[in-house]
Amino acid sequence: MESDDPSEAIEFGTDGWRAAGEEFTMSRVRAIGVAVAAFLDAADRSGPVAVGYDGRENSREAAEQLAAAVTASGRDVTLSERDCPTPVLAWTVRTGSYVGGLMVTASHNPPEYNGVKYILGDGTPARPNVTDELERRLTGRAPPQDAAGETSEATFTDAYADHAQSFVDADLDGLRIGYDAMHGSGRGVTDELLERAGADLTRFRCERDPTFGGGPPEPVAERAEELTTLVDEGAVSLGLINDGDADRLGVITPERGFVDPNVLLTVLYEYLLDHETEAGDVVRTVSTSSLVDRVARKAGQSVHETAVGFKWVAEAMVEHDALAGGEESGGYGIGSHLPNKDGVLLALVLSAAHAERPIDDRIDALLERHGTIVQDRRSLDCPDERKAAVIDSLEGTVPDRVADRAVAEIQTVDGFKIRLDDDSWVLIRPSGTEPKLRVYAEADSQRRVEELLDAGETLLRPHLD
Incomplete structure (x- = not known):
């Protein structure tokens, strides 16, 4: 059953909000449109919003709902005449007078999925500092306006x-x-x-x-x-x-x-x-x-x-x-x-x-x-709620040598990456889509990659027990 509170159902992940089947509803889509308009108003950014969509079954309808929500908030919208690539919409936003763009797509996900991406005025994907703001504004209710904005259509692909x-x-x-x-x-x-x-x-x-x-x-x-x-x-x-x-x-x-x-x-x-x-x-x-x-x-x-x-x-x-x-x-x-x-x-x-x-x-x-570089990865089961703690627990546990090579650097940009003195490396990071941790390795041969994967798995397993 659809939640009355869109903030409980919508979460922006690695690349926008995505949902499958009955979880992707038009009321939730409208709530995103209202949140984007409110975010732009709060940031005092005036100008229209561009809206695009992919070729999925309900993408055009969702794009129209986004447009209606944004215009109800008093802001103009340009809607793509046909389904278009996400980069076309991003380039249109970057080079036009738009303050942002909304793209209805689930990208490479199976056909039962759909989603919404928010694109910033410079054509880049929204980062968490923006999507966190959008999530806080997911009321689904547009504030009253003196006048609604207008929706026009354009063929973004030509330019x-x-x-x-x-x-x-x-x-x-x-x-x-x-x-x-x-x-x-x-x-x-x-x-x-x-x-x-x-x-x-x-x-x-x-x-x-x-x-x-x-x-x-x-x-x-x-x-x-x-x-x-x-x-x-x-x-x-x-x-x-x-x-x-x-x-x-x-x-x-x-x-x-x-x-x-x-x-x-x-x-x-x-x-x-x-x-x-x-x-x-x-x-x-x-x-x-x-x-x-x-x-x-x-x-x-x-x-x-x-x-x-x-x-x-x-x-x-x-x-x-x-x-x-x-x-x-x-x-x-x-x-x-x-x-x-x-x-x-x-x-x-x-x-x-x-x-x-x-x-x-x-x-x-x-x-x-x-030179040749080979890369491979393995997956180990780990409940979503334990992923962060397991990654954090690796700090301070890495020996000076891993798989017979000296550790040159440890990086924590995303997960836990051990770079060795021969430019090979092992990376442990959480999967964004499954209850698993991934172990990646890169070296100059498949045999060496397998050794590094073994070493990474040996390092990780005690923290999973």
């Missing part, structure tokens, strides 16, 4: 596409690319950009299907089998796949199949160092590979490590005027374009990189220069 084409010097003439929208909001946007740049495009799942074919619209290897087969058979030289709201990107190549997102971030950063007018730092999450660190060090640039969640990557990108940012789940951003993850523009950028020099060749050269 974005023109910008993307001018931002990326991409000559894809004759390049055979396979593109999979996973029935999401990248359809008619990412594929059109690639074709405008000259690509010979083969499309997969580029029709709207609110069920996403019955599975989660997540750009991972097991959800990209048909596209991978097309690349394997030589019908196309590159495969690209977006998630449901097109803020993430997966890449498939002939030699490597589905490319490790950790490696892809490094390829992207190295490409940008060669092509941007000015060099810059790179931002990555604590669980993302340190391969990109080696490229940054050679270029004389710094690496900024953040907690997991692109909101933290985006914040650091702005703070350090970074060239690029990324995370191991396939979210990448380019600072001079948008300090947020964008699977649409990145499809065009990486296609341009591939046209200049195949991505497989780039990776071969990258690993030859900087």
